[in-house]
Amino acid sequence: MQNFIYEMQRTFRSKLVIVMMIIIILASSLVAYGITGPGSPKPVIKPSMTHAAQAVIFNIMNAVFLFLIPVLAIFEGYIIYGKDRTNGVLESVVTRPTTKGQILFSRFFACAASIFIGLLLSTLIIDAGVASYYATGLPLSMMLALIAAYLVAGAAFIGLVFLLSHLVKSQTSVLGLAITIFLVMVIFWDTITFLILILALKLSPGTIGFGKAEVILSFINPAYFGSNVVLYATDVSLFGGFFGTGINPAAYGVTLTSLVAVGIAWMALPILSAYAMAKKFD
């Protein structure tokens, strides 16, 4: 246990992890600046926070995190674990008084913690920006939901890269596959799912079946977990379904319990599979 904490602290203090946290915080500070900065001059009497305003702000935050969190998570997973695992450097650590499981999980938790702290601080910064413009800040429950949702996405992508590191042998394959995952799951997911629905499943846009299938496909992608949570919480889609389905999953029977269950599964399954692979094939 002591060595678990030792390894976790050491990872958490590494330059890369700290830089990642700073990037998340900087990006969100820009958003906060956008809300409260020159674009929106500070009113003398602060307007009260409306549901519509909340939805706008959460959608903007969602759009930032949707790209940022997977990129940073993938990068961290690669530098902190994937690289060392595939180039063999990890072996000189494994032979010390620790276990493969300890190294795997301590590094995973350190990466996830950095994403969590980055999310927490950025949300607080945005909230402070909002509070300087509006009469009130953002609702706490929604801030927590957004943080939790993107912690899920972050942990899932970190875990996926850890898992990849146990599936392929070379550094370049891990990196190549990680980039492919990013392109497929973040950049082209909307296009890919649209094509699958239209061409393979022969569903037409606007029908109930299409909506249902879109929601299902958005749930098998951890990058869109945050979008689903935001839609579920605000029931407003700003970007015409560009960042996510634009469909409130609640309309298709998704409940809070199922959201939480999917979230836990996305956090746990990739990293547990990575551990199982190490146990089985090393």
Place this chain on the structure above:
Amino acid sequence: MIKYAQRSTFALPMIEIRNLIKRYSGKGPAAVDDLTLTINNGEIVGFAGLNGAGKTTTIRACTGIIYPTSGTILIDGADVVSQKTAASSSVGWVPELPNFEPNAKPMQLLKYYGGFYGMNSEESRTRGMTLLEATGLSGDTNKKLRNYSQGMKKRFSLAASMLNDPRNYFFDETLNGLDPEGIRYVRKLVTELKSRGRAILLSSHILNELETLADRIAIIHRGKLVEVLNREKIDAVMQNGGRLEDHFFSIIGLNV
């Protein structure tokens, strides 16, 4: 807490490999096939075999890098799989191909490794400096490991293996790649470790390297342990001008 000077189970056989089998894949012969070997306190066992015989596989299983398909490996009585942390606290390993974080400097890594033995930064630094001096690297502490030569990396892995003064050592082709001074150093080191009661498994495919150094020589061929020569047998083979190498070829049934 693993303190680096744990000395409780001195009386047990230090390295005990029982019926080790390692298969890398379902089909084909096992890389190591039912290997049983004990290395006692204060004993140097040479581990000889052709390329691909299974030496590195055995050593990697003993250090916990790979898992045995079946069989047990005990280090000072601790099982390498189920009691990995305890087992590893008394093992020093020098890999066949040293591979360290290329962007790190030697002392950074030694401090990092030291933390796993409960050594604080200062303890690791002092101990590390002594070891870097002993391995002839004290002039290269400001270089990153990426700028080390192959032999320097080997010297560094020797230093890293001795960090906590473990009771058991696995040296995989350690003489290979070292300059004459390095070879002499390792020979002296191994003898000195032996005199301090350490158990040492030293793999090599060059039998000349082993014949004067080893107390016993274990010969592995196609994953199977084919013979363990004790000192009397080694001396007997060499007595009448015979060569260990010829004996080796005769038992593995190879005519060269």
